[in-house]
Amino acid sequence: MKDSDVIVLDEPRLSVADQFYLPQxxxxxxxxxKHMFKVLSGTDIVIQYPEERREDMPVEQGGMLLRTYRxxxxxxxxxxxxxxxxxxxxxSTACPARCIHIEAEESPWQDREKYPAKFDIDELRCIYCGxxxxxxxxxxxxxTSMYDIVGLTRxxxxxxxxxxxxxxxxxxxxxPM
Amino acid sequence: xxxxxxxxxxxxxxxxxAHGAILGTVAYLILLERKIxxxxxxxxxxxxVGPFGLLQPIADGLKMLLKEDxxxxxxxxxxxxxxxxxxxxxxxxxxxxLPWGGTKQTTRTIQVAGTIDSATAVAEQNxxxxxxxxxxxxxxxxxxxxxxxxxxxYTYRYAFQIANLNIGVLYIxxxxxxxxxxxxxxxxxxxxxxxxxxxxxxxxNMISYEVPLGLSILTIVVMYGSLNLATIVEAQSHYWFxxxxxxxxFTQPLAFFLFLTCIHAEANRAPFDIAEAExxxxxxxxxxYSAMRFGLFFLSEYAGMITTSAVCVALFFGGWHLxxxxxxxxxxxxxxxxxxxxxxxxALVFFVxxxxxxxxxxxxxxxxxxFRFDQIMNLAWRAMIPMALVMLLVTATTxxxxxxxxxxxxxxxxxxxxxxVALLIANAVMLVIIAAGAALLPAAPPTNRRVRVLGSRFDQxxxxxxxxx
Numbered sequence: 248m249k250d251s252d253v254i255v256l257d258e259p260r261l262s263v264a265d266q267f268y269l270p271q272x273x274x275x276x277x278x279x280x281k282h283m284f285k286v287l288s289g290t291d292i293v294i295q296y297p298e299e300r301r302e303d304m305p306v307e308q309g310g311m312l313l314r315t316y317r318x319x320x321x322x323x324x325x326x327x328x329x330x331x332x333x334x335x336x337x338x339s340t341a342c343p344a345r346c347i348h349i350e351a352e353e354s355p356w357q358d359r360e361k362y363p364a365k366f367d368i369d370e371l372r373c374i375y376c377g378x379x380x381x382x383x384x385x386x387x388x389x390x391t392s393m394y395d396i397v398g399l400t401r402x403x404x405x406x407x408x409x410x411x412x413x414x415x416x417x418x419x420x421x422x423p424m
Numbered sequence: 425x426x427x428x429x430x431x432x433x434x435x436x437x438x439x440x441x442a443h444g445a446i447l448g449t450v451a452y453l454i455l456l457e458r459k460i461x462x463x464x465x466x467x468x469x470x471x472x473v474g475p476f477g478l479l480q481p482i483a484d485g486l487k488m489l490l491k492e493d494x495x496x497x498x499x500x501x502x503x504x505x506x507x508x509x510x511x512x513x514x515x516x517x518x519x520x521x522l523p524w525g526g527t528k529q530t531t532r533t534i535q536v537a538g539t540i541d542s543a544t545a546v547a548e549q550n551x552x553x554x555x556x557x558x559x560x561x562x563x564x565x566x567x568x569x570x571x572x573x574x575x576x577x578y579t580y581r582y583a584f585q586i587a588n589l590n591i592g593v594l595y596i597x598x599x600x601x602x603x604x605x606x607x608x609x610x611x612x613x614x615x616x617x618x619x620x621x622x623x624x625x626x627x628x629n630m631i632s633y634e635v636p637l638g639l640s641i642l643t644i645v646v647m648y649g650s651l652n653l654a655t656i657v658e659a660q661s662h663y664w665f666x667x668x669x670x671x672x673x674f675t676q677p678l679a680f681f682l683f684l685t686c687i688h689a690e691a692n693r694a695p696f697d698i699a700e701a702e703x704x705x706x707x708x709x710x711x712x713y714s715a716m717r718f719g720l721f722f723l724s725e726y727a728g729m730i731t732t733s734a735v736c737v738a739l740f741f742g743g744w745h746l747x748x749x750x751x752x753x754x755x756x757x758x759x760x761x762x763x764x765x766x767x768x769x770x771a772l773v774f775f776v777x778x779x780x781x782x783x784x785x786x787x788x789x790x791x792x793x794x795f796r797f798d799q800i801m802n803l804a805w806r807a808m809i810p811m812a813l814v815m816l817l818v819t820a821t822t823x824x825x826x827x828x829x830x831x832x833x834x835x836x837x838x839x840x841x842x843x844x845v846a847l848l849i850a851n852a853v854m855l856v857i858i859a860a861g862a863a864l865l866p867a868a869p870p871t872n873r874r875v876r877v878l879g880s881r882f883d884q885x886x887x888x889x890x891x892x893x
Contacts, residue, residue, distance in 0.1 A: 279464040279791040286463045
């Protein structure tokens with residue numbers, strides 16, 4: 248770096264009142280006092296998260312509409328309890344985050360040629376855009392409204408086929424296909 | 425029981441209670457700080473441990489005690505341990521001279537067998553250490569010879585505080601300056617460049633702001649001609665026109681603002697917290713500290729806030745004074761009371777006032793951004809010290825001009841309403857003069873100065889190569 252690369256900026260000149268700091272200090276104190284009053288008087292709602300959830304509140308009061316929420320994926324099952332997916336790779340092709348990894352194999356069933364032997368979704372890479380859901384020709388992959396998923400390792404957050412099918416079992420009652 | 429009352433000085437009990445109360449409050453101040461921080465940021469703050477998070481300080485304390493007390497390998501082991509202890513020691517010491525509850529007067533009657541030669545000697549024997557006898561004891565003797573009994577009635581007074589020093593204010597200023605050693609020693613002993621820089625900055629900060637702090641205290645001292653905190657508080661406990669309490673906040677508002685700013689700087693808290701600026705210095709002087717050693721640094725910061733706020737209350741808000749808490753013995757000495765309940769109430773009032781000032785501390789901390797180092801130095805040396813000097817000059821001049829003509833002031837040394845108005849006008853005039861003077865001051869040195877640092881790109885001379893043997 249040369250001296251000519253250095254851009255020297257001068258501070259803006261303060262007015263006399265600002266030089267005393269106090270007027271601006273009082274303005275700042277007023278701002279924080281306003282916030283304190285808002286919280287203490289209950290004007291600003293603070294949601295106690297694990298006990299209170301936004302989906303339990305009316306939308307007008309800051310609640311969340313779960314019907315349109317895009318959360319964790321699930322792999323749907325058909326009436327016989329088999330995975331619906333036909334391993335067409337449409338979802339992984341559509342995926343902008345490239346987080347879907349499918350390994351197809353010859354299907355053991357008569358109604359389709361292929362089925363996914365492996366179906367992994369990296370939930371940490373996923374941006375929850377819902378493109379996979381849109382692309383799927385057999386409605387096999389869907390986004391549920393579950394949003395509070397946790398894991399202790401990155402490996403844990405790569406959901407495999409079994410896990411995704413389990414999520415279907417968990418959510419199918421609240422969110423039918 | 426009576427032996428305890430007459431032979432153990434009251435300050436022993438007051439010391440136990442005051443220190444217990446203050447050190448207990450310190451833990452809860454941390455909770456209050458976190459609560460206020462949360463409220464200003466639209467949150468609720470800690471509320472999981474106990475109702476409203478009231479057990480949080482206990483959980484924090486347990487955590488501090490049980491954590492590994494880590495010390496870096498290259499740190500100076502003795503100084504590293506000494507620094508937090510020094511901080512806490514200083515903060516506990518400085519509580520000693522706070523005038524909690526004025527003066528307590530006690531009248532006591534004792535019976536002694538036989539006749540006595542000197543009633544005063546007996547009364548003195550039965551007066552706790554530190555209390556002073558008032559008047560001469562009254563002796564009544566009944567019975568003859570063998571069965572004679574003497575009843576002695578005597579009155580003594582003692583200050584309802586731990587130590588009634590004549591140089592109370594000076595003592596506090598002196599003790600608080602020692603606390604800078606805790607910071608510096610801690611920063612040095614850690615053997616860490618961030619700690620060291622934090623210590624350096626804290627030193628510069630505290631030393632600079634001690635000057636206007638002392639000067640703004642001096643304006644009050646000049647008004648009453650006393651360094652005794654109890655005297656200063658008593659002088660404020662009368663009324664103008666029978667309603668307005670004669671607190672110094674009404675006569676010296678500018679001194680109060682200066683003092684408030686200085687104690688913010690002394691506490692090394694935002695907006696003057698360059699000593700522990702997280703973004704630049706990790707944790708400042710306590711970067712390397714953990715567990716209870718860090719805990720002591722943390723607690724002493726809050727204990728220091730209590731002390732300085734209490735001094736602020738004593739100097740500017742009339743200390744324990746509140747309507748209804750005056751004395752019942754002598755109208756000229758409103759601090760003297762015979763009621764222990766009034767003394768305790770006064771201590772509570774004093775404490776509540778202190779807590780309000782501490783609330784302001786916290787409110788300011790979560791409102792204002794940190795000053796840059798050069799801004800802090802400019803504020804101290806180019807603004808506050810000249811202002812404090814002018815203020816001292818103006819106060820002294822006002823007292824010199826109006827004092828001799830004011831009969832009440834000459835007689836009692838109290839600030840009369842005429843004096844108060846004169847001082848207020850002087851304050852207003854001073855504000856105008858200072859505002860005008862600010863425009864006339866030469867400009868501050870440029871903040872983007874290039875400082876020659878050996879080996880840096882601004883250093884034109886080639887770096888000296890150490891000669892190899």
